[in-house]
Amino acid sequence: MYKQRVVIKVGTNVMTNKDNRIVKPVLDHLVQQIAELYEQDIMSILVSSGSVIAGMEVMGDSKITDKGTRRQVYSAIGQPRMMRHYYNIFQDYGMKCAQVLATKRDFNPGNHRENMINCYEGLLSEGVVPIANEDDAVTLTDSMFSDNDELASLVAELTKADKLIILTDTDGLFTGHPDDEDTEVIENVTVDQNVEKYIKTIKKGEAEGRGGMGSKLNIAKMTANKNIPTYIANGKRKNVILDIIEGKNVGTKITV
Incomplete structure (x- = not known):
């Protein structure tokens, strides 16, 4: 048996450079x-x-004008490419990984939810790292997650994880704008603390992820309320996990 289960969510801004290219290192x-x-008997579930x-790296510019359809096409082409990256890297460390795609509806009570539980439990029992992602190729509107932070939260609850780690491109929640000299990271937050006032809106490009810090904090509090301590940290920081x-x-x- 494993000592712990931890869900690790890695966002687009962590794994890409300023030119929106995947950074393999x-x-x-x-x-x-x-x-x-x-090696420490701690099993990870990766939400990537x-x-x-x-x-987009494969196709380049698309002629598809509809934003939703364009996203579906990019995702359908990109999913196997991402899994090839992960498969090869995990193989280098003598490990196996598997892909688990889901829509928001799959988490509703019923057969789909039970099937997902069985899949995750089966993979974890064999020491295989599940790599979860939204099934962008078939999800639009009501079947979409708000972002992969929401997916990570639902996966953490589904698998009874001990921790959820949300990796982003900033060091956490700040007392001001991350670029300000006098701003500081807020190290500990409880679910009843009003820290939303510290969140600054930073516009992102279309190609980047959907979830901003406001969404992350909301999801983190929701997850912590389920007795799953949640962390928001910089995924580009060495040994952050x-x-x-x-x-x-x-x-x-973020805790209760």
């Missing part, structure tokens, strides 16, 4: 940390963005 370091956790960007598991003050921790 970032993925490699992510898997390296997951492999180290595995990146399929749309990966599809290992440091969180070791109890170091990294990023923002």
Whole structure:
């Protein structure tokens, strides 16, 4: 039996550079940390963005004018490319991974939910790292998650995870704009604390992820309310996952 289960969500902005290209060394370091956790009998479930960007790398500019359809096409092309990246890297560390795609409806009570539970439990029992993502190729409107943070929260609840780690491109929740000199990271937040006032809106490009800090905080509080401590931290920081598991003050921790 494994000591812990941890869900790790990695966002698009963590794994891409300013030119919206996948940065493979970032993925490699992510898997390296997951492999180290595995050696400590800690099993990881990875919720990974990146399929749309990966599809754009293959296709380049698309002639499809409808934004939703364009996203579906990019994702359908990019999913196998992302999994090939992960498959090869996990193989380098002597590990196996598997893809688990889902829509929001799959988490509703019923056969789909039970089938997902069985799938996750089967993979984890065999030491295989599940890699979850939204099934962008078939999801639109009501079947879409607000973002992959919501998917990660639902997966954490579904698998009875001990922790949820949301990796983004900032060091956590700040007392002001991250670029301001006098701003500081808020290390600990409880679900009843009003820290929403600190969130600053930063516009993002169309190719990037949907979830901003406001969404992350909302999802983190919702997850923490289910007795799953949740962390928001910088995924580009060296050994960020290992440091969180070791109890170091990294990023923002949200608890009940």
